[in-house]
Amino acid sequence: MAEYQLEPINALGLSETVDAEIGLVRIVENNANSLASIAIRLGNEKKFSSSARKLLGFALPGPGESASSKTYSAFWSAPNQWFVEASEKSHADIAHILKEELAEMASVTEQTGGWCRFDIEGKTVTSMLERLCMLDMAGMKAGAANRSVIEHIGVFLLCRREHEAISVYGPRSMADSLHHALIAAAKSIA
Amino acid sequence: MSTDNRLEGGLVDRSSSVRFSFDGASYTGFKGDTLASALLANGVRLMGRSFKYHRPRGPLTAGPEEPNALVELRGKNRREPNTRATTVELFDGLEADSQNRWPSLKFDALAINDLMPSLFAAGFYYKTFMWPKAFWEKLYEPLIRRAAGLGSLSGEPDPDVYDKGFLHCDMLVIGSGPAGLAAALAGGRAGARVILAEEDFIVGGRLNAESFSVDDKPGHEWARSVFDELSSMANVRILTRTAVIGAFDHGVYGALERLTDHLATAEPGKPRQVLWRIYAKRTVLCAGATERPIAFPNNDRPGIMLSGAIRSYVNRFATTPGKKVAIFTNNDDGLRTVTDLKAKGVEIAAVIDTRTDGPSIDNVTHFQGARVVDTKGRYGLQEITVEQANGKTCRIDCLALGVSGGWNPNVHLTCHQRGRPVWDESLAAFLPHGVPEGMQVAGAANGELSTAAAFATGARTAGEALEDLGFKATGGKLPQSEDDPVNISPFWYVEGKGRAWVDLQNDVTVKDIKLAHQEGYRSVEHLKRYTTLGMATDQGKTANITGLAVMAEATGKSIPETGTTIFRPPYSPVAIGAFAGRHRDMSFRPVRKTPSHKWAEEQGAVFVEAGQWLRAQWYPQSGETHWRESVDREVLATRKSVGICDVTTLGKIDIQGADATRFVNAVYCNAFAKLPVNKVRYGLMLREDGMVMDDGTTARLAEDHYVMTTTTANAGPVFRHLEFCRQCLWPELDVQLISTTEAWAQFAVAGPNSRGLLRKIVDRDFDLSNDAFPFMGCAEVTVCGGLRARLFRISFSGELAYEIAVPTRYGDALVRALMKAGEEFDVTPYGTEALGVMRIEKGHVTGNELNGTITALNLGMERMVSSKKDSIGTVLSRREGMNHGDALKLVGLRPVDASQAFAAGSHFMKRGDEASAANDQGYMTSVCFSPNLGHAIGLGFLKDGANRIGEVVRAVNPLQKQETEVEVVSPHFIDPEGERLRG
C-alpha cells in the first residue's frame, strides 16, 4: 500500500462538479470521461479504418462531425486525427487501451488532462452561444463537431441535440475563464 | 408661442405618458416619442449649440442623420455625450442635458465667437493661431481645446457591460421601409434564413412618417401587419434598434443593437448593447434616402428643418414644430408636407418653390420661382424673408420652415469596399455603383423614390438573391401604393449677405467652401479636411452633397467630375465600450492556471502573469517583508536540500510516427538521430534565417515517440512552426503532432535531496539510483501506488533534479504529496523568481537571451549546429555576416565592487570610452542577486566575449543614470563542471 493517495480534482478546482441553472439553460461541468487523440500513421489508412471501426463500434466521422457507440464516442479534430472519449471509470488509461488495439497503425496520445468539458442544455442554448462563438450556432445539426474560439479560448463545440444541447471542450488551464464566459453569456440572455 | 404643439393621431401611445427632463426642466411626452419629438411637442425648439460659433440650434431632422440636436444623456459615470435627440426613445425618468454651452443653453458665453466669424473661417486652425509661434502651445491650443468639441465624457469607467455576438443568415435585409419589408417577406416566405435589421425602434421606415396608404390601409398599419407575419416565421429574425454600421469583406457586416438604452432601469448585468458580426450570404440594402436642405442666409435657426422631417413629426409623432409653418422646396416631395400639415389643422404661412413650373397649390400663399433670402428669431425662427420671382422681397411670420432640396440615396454601406457612387442627373443624386460582393440595393437607396417602386424593387431584388441561393421565391402580389415622381429641379443655395450654412454640425458655410477653393483646394478630400465639411458625429449625412455642389460650381466642374469623399465605417456612431465588449478589466483576456494553482493560493503565493499563465512568483513566509527575502530563502533551501516548482506551463508537443526521429532531427539544429530511447537531449531550434527560435529538452519515450518541450511563451508558435514543417516542407514523412502541454501536470524537484524525496513518491519497482537512472534519463513510471507518470532527469537549476509529470487532474494531489513527503528534507516550494535566479546562476538561457536576434554562435553553441544534416536554419547560419570574429558572445558579469547592482538592458562600454552607440560593446540580458555568491550577477552578450574573460567593462544604463564597472566572467556561476546535476 502506498504511503500517499492521489485524489483527482475537477477542472474548476473542486471535488464536486459545478452545476448552474441560469434562465433556460443549464451549464454542467463534466469530468466523467477520458480523452485520447488518435492519428493515422501514413500508409495505414485502410487497415486503420477497419480496426478503428471494430474497436469503437462505428466508422470514424468525417470533418466537422462526431459519432458514438455505447462505449466510445469520437469527433474529428484534424485531417487523419480524432479525439476519442469514453467513461473514466472503465477507461482511465484510454490511450493505453486504444494503443493496444491500434498498435502501429496509429499514434495515440492521452488528452484527458488537457481538457475541461461543459455540457450546456436548454431552450436558449443557441442564443447564448451566438454571443460567444463565431460558428453558425443556429445552423448546427446534431452530431456537428467543430473547433473554434470563445472569448480568445480555443474550444471544441459538439452539438448533442440541435438547438438544445451543446458540449464545449476547452483547455483545462482555462476552465475558470471559459466557465466565466459561459455563465456571463447565459446571464446576458436570461 | 404656445407650448403645446401636440396634434391628433400619430403613432405615440397616449395611454402611457412619460415624464422626462431637459436641462433640469420637467416635461411630459408619450411612449413612442423621441426626445426631440417630445421636446417639440412641449414647444422646445432650442436643443443645442453649434460647434464653432455656439449658434442656437434645434433639430434639423427626425432621424439618425441629425447634425444639431445633440444632447448628453444618462448622468454621472454613464454620461453619454453627442446623443442625437432625434433617435433617443423617450422613457420615464429620462434626463437629458444640452451641451457645448456655458453657463446655460440660452445664455452661452462662447456665443461671442459668432461675432468674430473671420477668425473661424475655413482653415482657421492653420491661420488665425499661427503667430506668434510661441503662443501655440501655451495659449492657442489649450484655448481651442477648451472651446472646441461638443459633449464631454465623464472620465470615469463605464459601468455598463457590452456583448459581442455572431449571426449567420442567407439574406440580410438592411432597413425596414417598404423595400426592406418587401425583401424580408420574400425571403421569409421562401424559407430562407433572413435577418431584418432596423435602426429605428419600429419597422416601417418612411411608411410611419408619411400619410400614404398601402393596399387601402395606412402605411404604418401595413408595416405593422408585415412585422407580425415576419415575427411568426422561425426563419426570420427581426433586429430593431439595430444599426448596420459597416460592410466588410465577404459578406461580413457589423451591426450595433441597443438593448437597454430605451429602458428606464436596465437589469443589472444585462448588456446595454450588442455589437453583432453578421455573416450574410446575400444582402439587400434598403437603407432609404436622406433629405438634403437648401442653404440660404441664416438657415440654421431652431424651427428650420427638413420638410420630410416635419412630416415625420406630424404624422408619426403627432407634433408640429410650430403652429404656423412655411415650406421651401425645389421638388414635389417637399409639397407633401403642406397637405399633411393642413390635414392636421396646422396653418401654412407660405410655400416657396424655387421652380417656376411646379404644381400650384390652392388656398395657400404660394411663391413660385422664389427663394428664402433671410430669417429672423434669436432662439427660434420668427420670420422669413422671401425674394419673389419678380425680385421683390416680403417678410412672412412663421415658427417653422420645412426645407426640401431633394433626397440623397443612403449609399454609405455600398462604399465601404471602396465602391464609388455615380451621379444621376434626373434625380440630382448619387446612386450606388461598385457595391460589395453579395450586396444588392433596392428602394430609395437605389434611387427608387416612390413607395410602389420600393415595393417592386425590394421584392425583385430579394427574389434574385434567393434564386441565386437556390430558394424558390413565391412571388405574390405586390402591395399597391403611390408612385409619384419627385420632379426635382436642382437648387443648392441662395446667394446673399448672411451666412448660409452647409454643414450645421461643423459650422461650414457656402462662403467657407468658396474660400477653400480660392485658396487652392481642388480635391474634395482636401476640401473636407480643410473646412471640416462632413466630419464629426453625423459625417455630413445632410451636408456632403450640398457642399460638393458648391465646390463644383466654384471650380466650374460638374458634380460627377468633382466626385465624392469616401464613406467609411461606422455608418453611425458606436460607443467604444461596444467595441471592447466583454474584454475589459479582469476579462480582458483568459487566464491559464497551473495544476497547483489552488494549492499555491492556499500557501499565499504571489502570482505573476507569464503570457496568459498565472504562475507562483514566490511563496512569502510569515515575517518576510520584502520579496527578495522570500526568493533568497527559496534559492538557498533548494540548493541546500530540495525545492519544488510547477513547470506545467512549458509547452509539450507529442511527436509520433515512423519518421519521428527524422523529423526531430530536422527541426533541431543539433543532432538527434542517435538519441536512445529513455533519454532526453537539449535541443536548439533555429529559424530558417539562422536565428534561435526556441530551446528545450526532448525526450525519446519509444522508437517512434518523442515529447518535445518548448519555452512557455513559444508553445504556440513552435507548434505552428512544426505543423508548417510537417505539412508544407516534408509531407512525405510519417509524423503526427499534438500538443499535450495541459495534459500533464509537471513539477521540477530540484536539490541534493530530490532523489530521496522522489523515492517516497515513485513506486518502489523503479530504480532511481544514479546508475540506473542517470542524468538526462527519462522513463514512464508509476507513482503513489500505481498512477502512471513520466519522470525526466533534467535540471534547469543546475542541481541534481528531476521533473515528474502526472495526468493533470492529479497535479494538485501530487504537489501536496511531494510537500508531505518532503517534510523530512525541509522541502521548499519555489516560484518563478527563484527559478530565474537559479538558471542565471547556472548560466542557462531563456527568453531574455533568445530575443530573436541571437544565433547559436552568440550563445557559444555553434559547435552544436550540425553541418552533416539538413535542418531548419543551418544553411543560413553560415552567412558571413553572422560569423565574424567580433560577434556577440554570451558571458557572465559580476560587479567589481560586490555591493553594486546593475540592470538588465544596460549596454557595455570599454572603460575609457564615451557612453555612445558607436562605442557599444553589447548588452546585459538577465540580472539577479545571487544569494549563493552574495552579490549581483548578470548574463549578457559582449563582442568577442569568450576571449575577454577577466576584462572589466562598464554596464551603462542611461535611462536610470546608472553606471557600474563589471568583470566579464564565465556564464556558469555555480558548479561549472556540472557535478551536481550528474551526482
Added chain:
Amino acid sequence: MIIEHPLLGPRDAQEFTCLGDASLINRPDWQEDDAVNRFYEYLYLRDNPAGEHRELWYHEQGDRSWLVVTRNTVTHEILRVELAIDVARTARSKDRT
C-alpha cells in the same frame, strides 16, 4: 474575411494566422553548391503583387491545417483554397520526375 476551408467550409479569417507567400513551400536543397544563395532568395526575395497572390494561412483555431489561399490582394477576393499538404506533395512529386 471568410476563407472557404476545403474540408470545413466557410470559416472566419479570425480563426487563421497568415504566413505570407506560398513559395515558402519550395524549400531549396541544402546540398546544392550555392545553397546559401538559394536559401537567401527563398527566404527574403518574395513577390508582393497587387493582385492575385498565393499565400499560406494556418487554421490555428481550427483543424491546424496549413492552407494555400489564392487571394487578390487588391479586392480581397479569394479565388481558390487548397490544403498545403496536397500542394506540397504535388510539388515534391514533380521535383522527382
